[in-house]
Amino acid sequence: MALRFYNTLTLRVEEFQPARDLTVRMYTCGPTVYDYAHIGNFRTFTFFDILRRVLRDRGFRLDHVMNITDVDDKIIRNATAQGKSLEEYTRVYTEAFLEDCKALRLERPEHLVRATEHIPEMVAAIRALSGKQYTYESEGSTYYRIASFPEYGKLSHNDFTGIKAGARVEVDTYDKNDARDFALWKAPKEGEPFWETEIGKGRPGWHIECSVMAMKYLGETLDIHGGGVDLIFPHHENEIAQSEALTGRPFARFWLHSEFLLVEGQRMGKSLGNYYTLRDLLSRGYQPETIRYLLASVPYRKALNFTFDGLKSAATAIERLRNFRLRLQTDAYPEGMNEKLRERTRSAERDFVASLEDDLNTAEALAAVFEYVRDMNTAMDSGEFRAGNAGPALDLLAHFDSIFEVLEPSAAAAGLSDEEVEKLIAERNRARRERNFARSDEIRQELLNQGIILEDTREGARWKRKLS
């Protein structure tokens, strides 16, 4: 089977192929760095990450651009209030964002680009649009005239032909001819930072940066453009209007959007007290891979209900996989190869891949892995498992982890060192040989208090660190 994605443009699942060669040209909307990113943001960024990994797993090369919006009204407001320059203000959150991504094991796109580093390109694009009569000026700002782009609404599937100029209450403080028109270039208000350019003093509107940076690095037509569902309108609709007006060509072939994240069944909001940044969760002791697992386990097109129960459940699920891997690595099996089990490994791998190819059905992909794990554990218990089956099984786990990446523990928090653990285990082994079970259990409990779990097996005691 081939890769298929649900395309917002057509509202259908379609087979995916890059337009040219095997390189996927992809643009995804990144963060606006005015604050720490929250888990809702990371739901979307985790989706991008899974998308990247699956594309590569299916043999494609990636040319992926993600923007960092480091100039917008909120940033200006906050920076001004703190008496900082834009650069000074956004640097903190940009770095925090990159750290968070790293913690969540999100791959870095080939191009991570900042809006403020592309002002000249944006100005050139706006001038080109003006040359084609798509714009008008008002009080020093430049607007895009939507009436001149008949296809407006094709992504959000809205029909705007009935909307009349002035029909809506003016909510923006800028003067526009039509409520749907949007700013390409905003004139500075008193005291606001600005760029001095050929189209006047000011700063870029939000939408133009994505059009410009996407096309600069990837060409006129992208294979994939991604973002959260809330960006479909107006952001992505406006990107299409700008880009296609400029080039006369389709801006993106596939539009992929991730659904919202809810917290305990409710929309996350600061006023509701259920607003969490990644940092909030980490400081509560949850491991990054636990969060990553939870975010990745629900297919991206379904709203994800983020709960603390869910985190606990995710941690336990990961432990099940880690236990299996530990067992593969530490238990001894009879020599040889069980061909039936070998074939079972192949079928699990096929199911795993087929699920991901089906519009990134991560839930089904996980099911394929867990079913496989159960079958292999059963085979181990019954003695059918052979030493030769361990390699393929570990390979399958590695394949799984090349997409989900949750098997390796994050840097251990402070606690006992490996050596200290081994020392205590040796002492416990002596106690057990002497059948001093009281002392033996005492040591086990002591270790457990330190987050170390002991398991006695035929090959002796093995241990692991508990995951939260």
Place this chain on the structure above:
RNA sequence: GGCGCGGUAGCCAAGUUGGUAAGGCAGAGGUCUGCAAAACCUCCAUCACCGGUUCGAAUCCGGUCCGCGCCUCCA
């Protein structure tokens, strides 16, 4: 109101070209173990509701109810 997405076991959630419901977590009972842990086994849903099509529907059609998102900044 328009556009879009949903309503499957206690929780999360897969399955919609129709054929008698994946998986994870939690729970109950077993096996194994010095005791545990891990692992395995067994048990735990008729798919929001109503009607229709069909030999047969969670899956198709019609209707109803409910939830969420976008329609103004927002992943």
